[in-house]
Amino acid sequence: MKFEAILFDCDGVLVDSETITHQVLRKKLGEAGWQLSLDECMRIFIGKMVRDEAALIERMTGQPLTDAWMNDFRARRNEALERELEAIPGAPAAVATLHQASGSRIACASGADRPKIELQLRKVGLFELFAGRIFSGQEMARSKPAPDVYLAAAAALGVDPAHCAVIEDTPTGVTAGVAAGATVFGFSPGGPDHGSAEQLRNAGAAAVITDMAALPAVLAAWQR
Secondary structure (H helix, E strand, O other): OOOEEEEEEEEEOEEEOOHHHHHHHHHHHHHOOOOEEEHHHHHHHHOHHHHHHHHHHHHHHHHOOOOOHHHHHHHHHHHHHHHHHOEEEOHHHHHHHHHHOOOOOOEEEEEOOHHHHHHHHHHHHHHHHOOOOEEHHOOOOOOOOOOOOHHHHHHHOOOOOOHHHEEEHHHHHHHHHHHHOEEEEEEEOOOOOOOOOHHHHHHHHEEEEOOOHHHHHHHHHOOO
């Protein structure tokens, strides 16, 4: 089967943002009375929308998760990303190669809010390659692990989801891609920022790569 479009998650796939974001979240939660290590924070929240965990946050802090709290978290997070964010090694070259090979039929389909997605893509020089094809799960009826954001991206590109390759690094995201009917490729370079290869396969990934630079060759070989 020839893939007609490639749909990328953003955090942990294109940009090395997870540790930065979760350090800010951990500090915010600590200020509200819930003390977590970085590893604990990432294990609970990675691949998820913070607001989707509102009941847990409110139970552990004894405080409501207000719009003001979320706005402050996002402002602090964005400041940290502007200072520290870097691309996942190999991702910019892989995206450029696939952009050309697919006739520009690539998209970024993230569970993050649109300002964060666009900030990050601009910071690492990928915005122009995805311009007009950026999709936020927070603008959908349901966020990942529901398939909505991937279905929206495929529809906008005019491609059947069954003919799409999805690139994801968390079990939540893999579940979303599989539910959309796409072939999902897991990215697991190791460390707490990503799901393990076993977790990604268990969630339905058809294959797992450890080096983003290898992605174009892996997709090309899969289609022979």
